[in-house]
Amino acid sequence: MNSFVQYAGPELATINELLLAEVERLDPVVQPLVRYVLEAGGKRLRPFLVLLTARAFGHTGEGAYPLACAMEFLHSATLLHDDIVDGADLRRDQATAHTLFGHTRTILAGDILLALANRLVADYDIPRLNGAMAEGIYRTAAGEILEISHLRNPGLGLGEYLDIVTGKTACLMAAACRCGALLAGAGDALVERAAGFGLNLGIAFQLVDDALDYSSCRAVAGKPVGADLREGKLTLPLILYFESLDAARRARLGEGFRNASLGGEEMDAIVAEVNELGLDRKTRDVAREYLDRAAEDLAAFPESRETAVLRDTLEFLHRREK
Template sequence: MGVVVPIDESRPDPEASLADLVALVSSDMERVNATILSRTGSDVQMIPEVANHLISSGGKRLRPILTLATADLCAYSGEGAVKLAASVEFMHTATLLHDDVVDGSDMRRGKVAARIKWGNEASVLVGDFLLGQAFRMMVEVGSLKALDILSAAATIIAEGEVMQLTAAKNTGTSEDEYLAVIRAKTAELFAAACEVGPVLAGRNGADQAACRDYGMNLGIAFQLIDDVLDYGGTSASLGKNVGDDFREGKITLPIVLAVRRGDDGERAFWRRTLEEGDVSDADLATALEILRRHGALEDTMDRARHYGDMARHSLAGFPPSPMKHALLQVVDFCIARAH
């Protein structure tokens, strides 16, 4: 059963907040999509089957859109941005394939996860294939700096995955420890996707840092809203089953806050369900009651709004333009998904 989070009627519709940016990069995204389709081709039949199962499943492709947008913001247009955007999407898709195996997930983007249909081995190996194709395209672009940024991001994302394994089922995880996980696991790819645009444009370090900061803060806000949606969304909006994080024993920020604020009885509940994996059908409702009692969901949303404000501030040095306005609206999209 989904959780209803109070709706602020003044907030924009999520899709409307993204519409301007999608329109501005639509022609380049057509080229990105064509590149993605061509680069998933292989004589090994299972590779395009598994890859396209996820790639064609309706994701908004926000990360490659951000690569195109920040390149345009910095007055770059060319094939390099298209190839790097496709690389970013392949990196993201590879991490999703790998994540579903690690987490034992059954659903992804509203469809049966690839690991359920083809098995864990195929999911991992096709993810590796997509990473290989991503790095081939980075090399073709010929920017050593962009290659350095994206390859470093791949390393940091892997570190984040291992950090999450260490924190998994540990109800003693602190807020700082959790934020370190999502900076590496989720926000780093947002940051890298945004940073390579000004790099291609030959912009100075200040502009590169500004775009990177925008992506990093946007990525943190995006993940914090996902944390809320696991308890307060719908399967359609989340792309997986509501409550999956709870059932898989994942420690997310709402849990961290509730554990810190709870009494001994509540902490015993979290240990039983999250650490020991002893979960009954009624426990999700109990978890929701505890989270609400301590304001953990609303406070997580407040933190997401804080990082969203930081993302907006990062672009303050760029002159007004339709692209800058659209990038600021993306922050509204990320936050409004929880309503």
């Protein structure tokens, strides 16, 4: 069994208990919604990154748990708002919160979770934690905005795509690792290594996610295959696909993508072609490059059980099928 899973198993119960204990203090009007989101699954990757990084740098005791919870609440808050923004009906094969609870409660639940995360971090009274958190929140929101601003833009380049991925996903993971290292009192150079590890891991994580969106069967991914294409998001598999076409076809499909005028069968055909051309695998190859960079950052960590688990986590993320 993968050491990440082995390590995570016993921790998961603690984290979930603490998350739900915080939720019980919220107003009853948002509790069912927040519980729904938290119980919809999720790997609790961000809390684990906080715990593992803090412990890798010598932090002991229970003190890292509120910080770990803060990162999960922050992540949940972004999911709630993003699902409205994306008009997504499904996440992990379940109806998204806003389709069940409406926009009003979903917006408010996102706001209160963000506020709760802020408060949990502020309670540490460590200025640099607040700074790292504020930067993480800011860049996550900016990444989401960047993605929306390029919606249905068939001319999106690799650099801009990576900016979006970095903002919307990787910066929060970087913040999780940075905060873990700061909490443990690691020196500046190691804090930067920890943040770099989280950033590169986060980019790889999103790249694999974007590959899965094309390659995975719906039952495994918990959402429809090709959802990104349907939502007008140009991710790496589709960027590579457009690059593989001759100019005339690229222009025609690009226009269809821009105008949201591609038919259902046409989109199914594109998804099939992306797979036939192995572009999901190529996307995973790019993810591999970022995992290698993450491994380089990890090499600067002191050796420990947690450092070994983080190393295994990189493999786990690369191979994941959901």
